[in-house]
Amino acid sequence: MPEWLRLALVIAGKDLRAELRSRTAILSAVVFAALVLVVFNFARDPTALAAVDLAPSVLWVTFALAAMLALNRAFTIEQENAALDGLLLAPVPREALFAGKLLANLAFVGTVEAVTLPLFVLFFNVDLGAALPGIIGVTALATVGFVTVGTIFSAMAVRTRFAELMLPVLLLPFMVPPLIGAVQVTARLLAGRPLSEMLGWLRLLALYDLVFVILCALVFTAVVDE
Amino acid sequence: MPSSDGSRLLEATGLWRAYGRRQVLRDLDLAVAAGEAVAVAGPNGAGKTMLLRVLAGLARPDRGEVRLEGRPLRRDAPHVRRAVGLVSHQTLLYDDLTLHENLTFAARLYGLPTPAAAARAALDEAGLGPRADESPRRLSRGLAQRAAIARALLHRPRLLLLDEPFTALDAAASERLRAELGARRQQGLGIVLVTHQLAEAWEVATRIAVLVEGRWACNEALAGSLEGFLPRYQELIRA
Numbered sequence: 001m002p003e004w005l006r007l008a009l010v011i012a013g014k015d016l017r018a019e020l021r022s023r024t025a026i027l028s029a030v031v032f033a034a035l036v037l038v039v040f041n042f043a044r045d046p047t048a049l050a051a052v053d054l055a056p057s058v059l060w061v062t063f064a065l066a067a068m069l070a071l072n073r074a075f076t077i078e079q080e081n082a083a084l085d086g087l088l089l090a091p092v093p094r095e096a097l098f099a100g101k102l103l104a105n106l107a108f109v110g111t112v113e114a115v116t117l118p119l120f121v122l123f124f125n126v127d128l129g130a131a132l133p134g135i136i137g138v139t140a141l142a143t144v145g146f147v148t149v150g151t152i153f154s155a156m157a158v159r160t161r162f163a164e165l166m167l168p169v170l171l172l173p174f175m176v177p178p179l180i181g182a183v184q185v186t187a188r189l190l191a192g193r194p195l196s197e198m199l200g201w202l203r204l205l206a207l208y209d210l211v212f213v214i215l216c217a218l219v220f221t222a223v224v225d226e
Numbered sequence: 227m228p229s230s231d232g233s234r235l236l237e238a239t240g241l242w243r244a245y246g247r248r249q250v251l252r253d254l255d256l257a258v259a260a261g262e263a264v265a266v267a268g269p270n271g272a273g274k275t276m277l278l279r280v281l282a283g284l285a286r287p288d289r290g291e292v293r294l295e296g297r298p299l300r301r302d303a304p305h306v307r308r309a310v311g312l313v314s315h316q317t318l319l320y321d322d323l324t325l326h327e328n329l330t331f332a333a334r335l336y337g338l339p340t341p342a343a344a345a346r347a348a349l350d351e352a353g354l355g356p357r358a359d360e361s362p363r364r365l366s367r368g369l370a371q372r373a374a375i376a377r378a379l380l381h382r383p384r385l386l387l388l389d390e391p392f393t394a395l396d397a398a399a400s401e402r403l404r405a406e407l408g409a410r411r412q413q414g415l416g417i418v419l420v421t422h423q424l425a426e427a428w429e430v431a432t433r434i435a436v437l438v439e440g441r442w443a444c445n446e447a448l449a450g451s452l453e454g455f456l457p458r459y460q461e462l463i464r465a
Contacts (some may be wrong), residue, residue: 003337010331010335011335014331017322017323022322080319080320081315081316081319083318083319083320085284085316086377087335088283088284089282089283090335092387174258
């Protein structure tokens with residue numbers, strides 16, 4: 001196994017262990033996601049708009065907002081006792097540190113999404129059926145994109161005085177492209193449309209992932225170094 | 227004792243660093259040989275902590291360079307950082323992990339061959355073996371400081387940077403730390419020790435440097451008694 005990958009897994013493992021111990025981020029993100037779904041469920045007029053028409057937007061707004069809560073935790077845990085200094089002092093390439101934090105965040109947000117999806121089906125009475133593998137695929141594709149950007153902004157925001165406020169302000173504009181793509185693909189999947197109708201959006205999501213994974217890994221050093 | 231060939235473990239030249247609009251370090255040079263311990267004293271706000279952060283590679287100097295064992299700290303960073311241990315104002319430990327998990331994690335970052343065993347040994351050495359499964363947040367300030375020192379020494383660094391390490395330590399723990407630093411220095415460890423407690427520094431250091439407004443007011447081999455130095459120290463920091 002390459003050394004950078006070993007170090008990334010060590011860092012991700014530490015974050016997961018700390019989160020399993022405290023359950024701060026995952027629990028609050030899951031509760032928050034459930035509350036958002038409840039609010040959307042009761043705020044909708046069922047006579048004016050069918051659940052299936054609103055469902056893709058609701059699903060992705062819920063994923064995005066819940067992810068924001070989970071991402072906030074990524075670097076606030078490093079602020080405790082200046083633990084980030086310990087990481088930066090260790091012989092760990094910054095790219096490995098970024099990869100470790102990204103892997104941990106993907107695991108957090110993926111867990112939140114995995115719990116939220118059945119709740120969404122329950123509240124909106126949507127029959128995922130044959131669309132489920134596609135929904136999982138597009139969720140993975142979009143999540144990689146916004147979690148990558150979220151990881152770098154979380155590292156930036158934590159050095160500011162209002163980290164919890166700064167992260168949404170920085171991240172939401174960058175979340176728009178993957179959210180638009182994910183909503184479009186989800187809507188077509190739920191409507192049973194053929195794959196050819198979604199290829200353009202899927203390419204956009206894949207390109208977004210590729211560009212931002214490379215870009216964020218490159219700028220991470222400048223973000224964490226004083 | 228200092229290396230007989232005079233080889234420099236740490237060599238910092240022409241360090242300038244601003245914090246906001248304030249110039250914290252001004253054209254500062256510092257050389258530390260293997261087995262040498264430099265005590266850095268000075269009034270609050272003199273730039274001592276920033277100096278340590280620059281020497282550790284945690285802060286980039288605006289001008290100047292830090293070389294460790296002849297290699298530039300910034301360019302060869304991951305390899306060069308392996309040589310450095312840091313005890314800062316904070317413990318660098320995660321409250322959601324136990325002490326043993328914290329040190330095992332650090333041992334894995336440094337690529338030690340048996341991380342869990344190395345962590346256990348370091349905690350035993352620090353007298354924290356019985357508290358290994360507790361969170362750092364449950365420790366007193368003094369015990370947390372001992373854990374932080376154990377973490378810094380875990381990977382056997384060749385240069386140890388300490389920021390007020392005697393703070394909150396009781397007499398026995400201070401004595402143990404002084405003995406530990408003395409023994410490691412004899413084995414060739416280079417030490418830069420930032421402190422206000424000159425009495426402690428006098429027992430550990432081979433050189434005293436006084437930093438005032440980002441410049442050395444003095445940087446010389448330790449000679450004579452602390453009582454003899456104190457009036458001069460007061461004069462230096464007043465000036």
